[in-house]
Amino acid sequence: xxxxxxxxxxxxxxxxxxxxxxxxxxxxxxxxxxxxxxxxxxxxxxxxxxxxxxxxxxxxxxxxxxxxxxxxxxxxxxxxxxxxxxxxxxxxxxxxxxxxxxxxxxxxxxx
Amino acid sequence: xxxxxxxxxxxxxxxxxxxxxxxxxxxxxxxxxxxxxxxxxxxxxxxxxxxxxxxxxxxxxxxxxxxxxxxxxxxxxxxxxxxxxxxxxxxxxxxxxxxxxxxxxxxxxxxxxxxxxxxxxxxxxxxxxxxxxxxxxxxxxxxxxxxxxxxxxxxxxxxxxxxxxxxxxxxxxxxxxxxxxxxxxxxxxxxxxxxxxxxxxxxxxxxxxxxxxxxxxxxxxxxxxxxxxxxxxxxxxxxxxxxxxxxxxxxxxxxxxxxxxxxxxxxxxxxxxxxxxxxxxxxxxxxxxxxxxxxxxxxxxxxxxxxxxxxxxxxxxxxxxxxxxxxxxxxxxxxxxxxxxxxxxxxxxxxxxxxxxxxxxxxxxxxxxxxxxxxxxxxxxxxxxxxxxxxxxxxxxxxxxxxxxxxxxxxxxxxxxxxxxxxxxxxxxxxxxxxxxxxxxxxxxxxxxxxxxxxxxxxxxxxxxxxxxxxxxxxxxxxxxxxxxxxxxxxxxxxxxxxxxxxxxx
Numbered sequence: 358x359x360x361x362x363x364x365x366x367x368x369x370x371x372x373x374x375x376x377x378x379x380x381x382x383x384x385x386x387x388x389x390x391x392x393x394x395x396x397x398x399x400x401x402x403x404x405x406x407x408x409x410x411x412x413x414x415x416x417x418x419x420x421x422x423x424x425x426x427x428x429x430x431x432x433x434x435x436x437x438x439x440x441x442x443x444x445x446x447x448x449x450x451x452x453x454x455x456x457x458x459x460x461x462x463x464x465x466x467x468x
Numbered sequence: 469x470x471x472x473x474x475x476x477x478x479x480x481x482x483x484x485x486x487x488x489x490x491x492x493x494x495x496x497x498x499x500x501x502x503x504x505x506x507x508x509x510x511x512x513x514x515x516x517x518x519x520x521x522x523x524x525x526x527x528x529x530x531x532x533x534x535x536x537x538x539x540x541x542x543x544x545x546x547x548x549x550x551x552x553x554x555x556x557x558x559x560x561x562x563x564x565x566x567x568x569x570x571x572x573x574x575x576x577x578x579x580x581x582x583x584x585x586x587x588x589x590x591x592x593x594x595x596x597x598x599x600x601x602x603x604x605x606x607x608x609x610x611x612x613x614x615x616x617x618x619x620x621x622x623x624x625x626x627x628x629x630x631x632x633x634x635x636x637x638x639x640x641x642x643x644x645x646x647x648x649x650x651x652x653x654x655x656x657x658x659x660x661x662x663x664x665x666x667x668x669x670x671x672x673x674x675x676x677x678x679x680x681x682x683x684x685x686x687x688x689x690x691x692x693x694x695x696x697x698x699x700x701x702x703x704x705x706x707x708x709x710x711x712x713x714x715x716x717x718x719x720x721x722x723x724x725x726x727x728x729x730x731x732x733x734x735x736x737x738x739x740x741x742x743x744x745x746x747x748x749x750x751x752x753x754x755x756x757x758x759x760x761x762x763x764x765x766x767x768x769x770x771x772x773x774x775x776x777x778x779x780x781x782x783x784x785x786x787x788x789x790x791x792x793x794x795x796x797x798x799x800x801x802x803x804x805x806x807x808x809x810x811x812x813x814x815x816x817x818x819x820x821x822x823x824x825x826x827x828x829x830x831x832x833x834x835x836x837x838x839x840x841x842x843x844x845x846x847x848x849x850x851x852x853x854x855x856x857x858x859x860x861x862x863x864x865x866x867x868x869x870x871x872x873x874x875x876x877x878x879x880x881x882x883x884x885x886x887x888x889x890x891x892x893x894x895x896x897x898x899x900x901x902x903x904x905x906x907x908x909x910x911x912x913x914x915x916x917x918x919x920x921x922x923x924x925x926x927x928x929x930x931x932x933x934x935x936x937x938x939x940x941x942x943x944x945x946x947x948x949x950x951x952x953x954x955x956x957x958x959x960x961x962x963x964x965x966x967x968x969x970x971x972x973x974x
Binding site: 376379383386390406407410414417423428429432433439440447448450451 | 666
């Protein structure tokens with residue numbers, strides 16, 4: 358099934374590096390979320406994680422010769438855009454009611 | 469390989485029966501769009517009409533759900549509808565019923581609360597309907613793609629709802645925390661999905677189950693990492709420890725009516741997806757995922773119950789109690805592939821929990837002050853002397869959450885514990901019983917505070933009058949908690965039918 362006549366189909370040995378790259382991007386994203394304090398940068402790190410997922414989906418889809426991976430990647434892109442809209446609106450609003458933009462400062466509620 | 473190909477449904481345009489399978493979601497989604505437009509032409513003083521319209525839409529969706537309950541049984545779609553992307557089965561419809569009941573109660577209680585807090589905007593009802601639509605889609609989702617999209621539909625609606633009080637710092641803080649951690653968890657869920665897709669070659673649960681069952685997809689580390697990452701994503705949504713960090717802050721900061729909705733409905737919908745994916749699509753990987761679920765389960769019970777002990781805010785206490793309750797429901801999930809009683813118990817528990825917890829939050833909602841929530845322990849002191857009926861109802865909810873008979877909460881716990889014992893998970897049942905004993909302390913503390921004498925020199929709190937709508941919701945949830953606790957077979961029979969009808973079936 359994998360050996361189709363499609364000339365653009367990924368050779369099996371081109372596949373592990375792509376998956377490795379996707380895992381690396383995902384890890385950078387996780388590290389960014391955990392380490393960075395600015396909500397905007399945290400947000401960008403989450404986007405990086407989502408794009409790592411997209412890369413994994415697309416390379417899997419190409420490797421398996423099925424379209425579902427690419428369709429899934431499109432869905433992820435759309436949803437990520439919707440999430441950004443809400444996220445930026447919230448960050449703007451928090452800035453407006455006079456808070457410094459630092460996730461460590463968001464500690465109004467504590468025990 | 470041939471068996472795999474034979475199981476792929478042929479691609480034809482969606483037929484009428486596909487649409488019928490999605491009818492409650494279509495009705496609610498349509499009402500959400502219409503409501504957005506209605507909001508433009510409704511004068512600000514008449515926003516209660518929007519609530520009335522939402523109630524009509526929810527009742528209509530509930531009616532089609534009840535009709536579908538019989539239709540799905542008489543005309544079974546064993547491969548799901550829409551080419552297997554959506555399961556039209558009694559399992560999803562049972563969850564739909566629970567979700568729609570919760571949404572209805574929340575919409576009924578909201579106008580009075582929103583008016584008092586000065587938050588009465590029309591978008592509130594649209595967002596509640598959008599979130600409910602997402603949850604219902606999640607309950608029936610039978611494809612990884614539909615699961616992801618419905619998780620995001622409900623999450624994005626809830627991000628906005630928890631930041632609905634635009635000038636309140638706490639509400640904004642809650643929304644941003646929820647959004648950042650929610651996006652973080654979605655990314656884990658997605659990466660898990662990508663790995664599962666890559667290993668099995670399919671995004672539909674039925675195909676994935678076949679691929680794993682027939683050995684086409686070998687059980688290798690990549691697949692297991694995918695399964696565990698998906699568990700992390702779901703555990704975040706059901707607020708199970710150690711992925712619960714957002715729960716207390718978001719529950720406390722969000723407007724109380726929103727907290728009432730998301731504490732119940734999100735948990736129910738996410739558990740539905742969790743049970744469908746793990747118990748029905750990955751039953752062959754049971755030995756592998758069981759350990760992870762048991763770990764999350766014990767951690768949730770211990771952490772949730774211990775942290776709830778030291779709280780001084782009702783909303784925060786209920787948030788930690790919700791984490792602990794997620795642990796108890798996970799006992800049912802952990803024992804489900806061995807014993808059908810696990811899934812039945814989890815479904816029973818979800819229905820009982822949603823009625824009880826919604827009731828408890830409804831009490832906090834109807835007692836809220838002007839512009840602020842009175843959710844400190846100090847502010848409910850002596851409530852029984854001023855509002856005897858409300859206090860009695862709250863006491864009943866607390867007893868049900870703690871698991872005293874004859875309430876619905878008792879039988880929820882009883883069913884999941886007995887399923888755990890039957891499937892050889894005795895230690896899990898013992899952990900559950902031990903931690904519920906701890907939970908009695910903080911639940912009864914609320915009851916004792918309400919029945920204590922009010923301090924003579926304490927300033928009297930301006931509890932608002934209990935209106936007809938608020939009283940009706942509290943009466944309904946009280947009745948539900950008692951009826952399902954006394955006439956257990958009512959709910960148990962329905963939950964059994966839901967478990968038996970669940971798709972995908974191998």
